Amino acid sequence: MNRVAKFLAHEGRVSLVCANTTEMVNEIMRLHDLTPTTTAAMGRFATITGMMGFTEIKDTEDFLTVQMNGKGPMGTLISVVRREAFTSKVKVCVDNPHVELPLKSNGKLDVSGAVGQNGFLNIINKNEVTDTNYTGLVPIVTGEIAEDFTEYFAKSQQKPTVIALGVLVNKDGVKAAGGYMIQLMPDATEEDIVAIEKALENAPSISQMIDENKSLEEIARTVTGDEDIMILAQELDMKYECDCSREKFERGLISIGKEELSKIIEEDGQANIVCNFCKKEYNFDKEDLEELLRQSGNK
Numbered sequence: 445m446n447r448v449a450k451f452l453a454h455e456g457r458v459s460l461v462c463a464n465t466t467e468m469v470n471e472i473m474r475l476h477d478l479t480p481t482t483t484a485a486m487g488r489f490a491t492i493t494g495m496m497g498f499t500e501i502k503d504t505e506d507f508l509t510v511q512m513n514g515k516g517p518m519g520t521l522i523s524v525v526r527r528e529a530f531t532s533k534v535k536v537c538v539d540n541p542h543v544e545l546p547l548k549s550n551g552k553l554d555v556s557g558a559v560g561q562n563g564f565l566n567i568i569n570k571n572e573v574t575d576t577n578y579t580g581l582v583p584i585v586t587g588e589i590a591e592d593f594t595e596y597f598a599k600s601q602q603k604p605t606v607i608a609l610g611v612l613v614n615k616d617g618v619k620a621a622g623g624y625m626i627q628l629m630p631d632a633t634e635e636d637i638v639a640i641e642k643a644l645e646n647a648p649s650i651s652q653m654i655d656e657n658k659s660l661e662e663i664a665r666t667v668t669g670d671e672d673i674m675i676l677a678q679e680l681d682m683k684y685e686c687d688c689s690r691e692k693f694e695r696g697l698i699s700i701g702k703e704e705l706s707k708i709i710e711e712d713g714q715a716n717i718v719c720n721f722c723k724k725e726y727n728f729d730k731e732d733l734e735e736l737l738r739q740s741g742n743k
């Protein structure tokens with residue numbers, strides 16, 4: 445279980461989400477056959493977008509689609525997040541999962557080198573029923589992911605936010621992964637900001653705290669500098685879950701049009717589609733495709 449908790453600090457003037465996503469990031473690494481560098485990138489990306497499931501999604505009909513492309517060798521990173529009661533459900537995919545770069549001079553994985561620094565972060569919050577959406581687009585600042593999302597909250601939402609994300613990878617897999625997101629309420633004071641800055645200067649990295657088995661509450665106290673934090677919700681969960689189905693891929697095939705469908709039937713006689721997010725395979729034989737062709741003809 446990937447534990448997530450929400451807190452209020454400094455008498456309610458500061459809100460905070462903390463997450464331990466070690467298990468989910470391990471699953472993502474295996475599923476997408478990631479390298480250490482792309483594990484760090486996708487782990488950070490999945491963790492922040494998953495946390496946003498608790499701050500940005502207000503309605504079960506809402507879902508977030510986040511695209512990040514820094515024009516680096518990984519290509520586009522995509523995350524789709526849904527929310528069901530106390531669970532944030534995340535699925536991710538990336539163009540090039542096998543990118544591996546030399547370590548940086550400080551011995552760290554070169555996430556920004558893999559993601560790139562010259563593109564955009566695009567966040568779409570869509571409601572399925574009303575088909576309305578809100579889009580926020582900001583340029584990528586560093587490609588290290590945490591800073592890029594901080595920029596999104598500052599520029600697109602005018603919300604001062606501190607984001608830390610960390611993934612510790614060793615030869616056996618993901619040893620620790622997680623993150624936190626601190627947001628100042630409009631009534632936050634100068635003293636609150638100074639207290640948080642001071643706390644962050646002395647705080648160990650998020651991956652180190654998770655690796656040391658610190659509880660989310662301990663982490664929240666450490667990074668806010670507030671011993672009297674209030675727990676808003678502590679039994680939240682984040683998990684990897686794909687919502688693909690045969691019906692969705694059928695609709696996709698119908699939507700490519702009569703001409704394209706006929707071409708597939710003639711040339712291949714079948715279609716084998718692999719879901720980008722969960723790697724599940726869906727096979728459509730000639731009969732299936734002919735039935736879909738009839739349906740697309742009725743449109």
Ligand SMILES: [Zn+2]
Nearest residue numbers: 686688719722
């Ligand atoms: Zn799927």
